[in-house]
Each structure stands twice: as C-alpha cells, then as structure tokens.
Amino acid sequence: MLESLERMLAKGVDNALLRFGLGKGYLDAGEPAQAAEHLQKCLGFDPGYSAAWKLLGKACQSQGLIEEARQAWHNGLEVARKRGDKQTEKEMQVFLRKLDKQHPERGSD
Numbered sequence: 001m002l003e004s005l006e007r008m009l010a011k012g013v014d015n016a017l018l019r020f021g022l023g024k025g026y027l028d029a030g031e032p033a034q035a036a037e038h039l040q041k042c043l044g045f046d047p048g049y050s051a052a053w054k055l056l057g058k059a060c061q062s063q064g065l066i067e068e069a070r071q072a073w074h075n076g077l078e079v080a081r082k083r084g085d086k087q088t089e090k091e092m093q094v095f096l097r098k099l100d101k102q103h104p105e106r107g108s109d
Contacts, residue, residue, distance in 0.1 A: 001021075001025055002022065002025040002026065002029065005018060005021050005022050005025060006022070009022070014041075015045055016042045016043075016045035016046040016049055016052070019038045019039065019041045019042035019045065019052075020038075020039070020042045020049065020051070020052050020055075022034075022035075022038040023035045023036070023037075023038035023039035023042055023052065023055055023056070023059070024055060026038060027055055027058060027059050027062070032058075032059040032060075032062035032063050033059075033063060035055065035059040036056060036059040036060060036063070039052050039055055039056040039059060040056065043056065047079070048079050048082070048083060049079075050076050050079045050080040050083060050085045050088045050089075051085075051088055052076075053072050053073065053075050053076025053079060053080075053092070054072075054073070054076050054088055054091060054092055054095075056072040056076075057069045057070075057072035057073040057076065057092065057095060058095070060072055061095075061099065066099065066103050069095075069099060070096065070099055073092045073095055073096050073099075074096070076088065076092050077089060077092050077093065077096075080092065
C-alpha cells in the first residue's frame, strides 16, 4: 500500500487523503517520524481532519515527544467536538488520560 501511495505522490498527486493514508501506513509500519511528517502535511491541507490529529498524537508519542502528542490530541479534541466526531473525540480523551497517568508531572490542566 505504501509503495502505491508514494508513487501517487511522486506523480504529483498531493492532498489530505493521500497524506493521511501515507501517515497511517508509516505509523502501522513502525516509522512514526515519517508518519508525523505526512500527517502534518495532511493537516496543512485540512486542519479539520480529526483522525489526522489523533494519529499525529500517536506518532509523536511513539517518538517520545510527549508534549507534542498532548498538543496534537488537544487540537484534535477541539476539531472533533466542532465536527461532532464523537468516536475520535472519545479515543483522544482516553489517550490524554493515559498520557497524564504516565507523565503526571506534565499533566494537562
């Protein structure tokens, strides 16, 4: 899947959906830095893409970027609430609670 998406990008296709697919693919492949790069570009096309915020938080957390993960999920929560994306909102709330338990010294307010 990643190869075909990369070929599309190389041919000049570039949009939020393609970047989301690449971000998810790289995250699933255990390459969170590449995933984060594509997810950030996805959000550049569509900052209202709540699922991209969710995966960006996961990619950041996988790299040990705790504050960046927290910020991505907070941004994603705001977007999900505005769009009525209840499932993604619930998932990010769970991620934030777990993050706060693992890193209480940096807990959110």
